[in-house]
Amino acid sequence: MSNPHDAFFKSLFSDPAELINLLRDLLHPEVVRQLDLNALQPLPTEVVRESLNLGLSDLRFSVPWRAGGHLALRLLLEHQSTVDPTMPLRALRYIMDVWSTTPRPDHKLPVALTLIIFHGPRPWSAARALSELYDAPPEALPFLTPHLPELCLHLIDLGERDEDAVPGQGAGKLGLMLMRNAHDENLWRTLDRRVELWQEGYIERGPSTMTTTLRYIYEVTDPELPPELKTKLTAIVHPKDKEALMTAAERLRQEGRLEGRQEGRQEGRLEGRQEGELGAKREFTLKVLSRRFGPLPEAVAQQVMSADLATLERLTDELFTAPSLDALMAGDV
Template sequence: MGQQHDLLFRALLDDPVRAGILIRDYLPADIAARLGDEPPVPLDGSFVDRTLTPSWVDRLFSVRLRDGGTLLIYVLLEHKSHADPRTPLQVLGYLVDIWESFVGDDASRMRRLPPIVPLVFYHGRGPWTVPTSVIDVIGADEGLRDLLRDFRYVVCNIVPIPDDQLSSDPEVRAALLPLKYVYRQPDPEMLLEAVLSGLREGSPLAQKVLYYMLEMYPRISVDMMRTVNARVRPDREQDMVSLAAQQWLDEGHAKGVIEGKAEGRAEGKLDSIRLALETRFGLVPPEVEARLLQASPDRLDTLLRRSLTAASPDDVFADVERRQDS
């Protein structure tokens, strides 16, 4: 499950212009006002050890300030269902790693470390109750606290934010909506309407968003997605739905989901074959449906595998017929 959150969040940040929109939307207003007009520059590398903190995904950006300086924005997604109380220490560790990478073997760079603002995005079930600075979890009285400096991060808890205020950009907003509701499972058609209304035809992000919804929302099917898309976007093509559905089918998810629901029965396998053929070639013709119904139960697994890769519906059956003749 965590991998799907990662893939969608990375897709959201892959385009520097879109990443810039997200950063401006969620930075404190006084800091956002200091940013220059240029898109942020993505920097190489991840500073999260996925073996220790598999629920984190991160991206580092450099942005120019209007006064000519440079600011680093460290964007993290925490995709646990509840806030992790260790976050202040984890974020501080990532900041140290970034500065260590900046200094490298040149100790003179220690004289001017780049400022970093961490943005921690969260979409879990419960509210964010974790302190936003390691200073807040140190057992010190006020006199000692005056000697300490903040290492504070900005919490971007997207759950309580009204849908229409998630972002100033419609497509960024459409990508955040599935993350916002993934632990709440709202009305699937209403969510699809909101998401499809904001996605741009031909956008690489659109396929990732729809794939994520097929994978993470059990009540959303390819048929539902096609129906809602036709209603919300009657003047546009179904291409982005088809591409997302095809990727989902190619990776075998539809087979696992439908067969699991059908508990391995023949009807469940037939449903999987029909779904694969409809997604790849359109409505299943009556003659193809008739041939499916005539297939013996021990041949359905072969038909199912072929339906995911065959060049045409006829090729699905030709392979089986060749085996029967041999």
């Protein structure tokens, strides 16, 4: 996995029960009534991952309709921690892949749906519809769009929701809360505040799922489990699981300390690598700005080539919502 968010997300929602809870909250009630969610089946992702640019945490499923006589719905569950300006196009590619590879009696097309869970440090700022990506004179587009594909993303920006409005139940809901807050607070505070969800997850999913939750917190926040919270968690756990779970917590804490020491020894090598990655990011930003706005003034090119990572991320995040190059560079979006 490329980062702890990927591993955590996949571990949570590879469990059909957690995914079903999520879908009940995210899909329209009539769609939920028509789907046989209990017959949901996972599908392999390896075959299509490279061609569709799927992430390591992306999950595919088949869900039949209760009525029968219809092709099963195909679902792609995507996790995004960064804004992708081409997300509507990626969703369309997934649909086209489903349509081109699924047997179609009577020439009918199965419904293919992409659900995107986003938890970036800032709100989603890129296109949410395929029509926003069309590049043509604005005067002509209204007459063309009836004849062009349209697709509106089913995108859930966790940062736009209050904690209580985060979808799911138990371990899944707690996991999405932790991912939502990972950019802004020590996650032990989130767990302490919602310890009832940890208890619900432990009862329904068992100790292994909750150990995964602890691992995620150790990987993205301070590696010290507060003693008061440890007491609360210990009181929840069944005696037969207590020693194993707390031993796992201590092992994760020690791993966090070891990683910290290793990072210190590797800092010099990492700085060189990060500098190279920053240079590549600057070159990429120049390329996408040129595609969006045409040839760039020399002053703008110099500004991009001296920008830090946060500025480069802002430029790419706001690329398709900026009315002009000047507004984008000035941050007036």
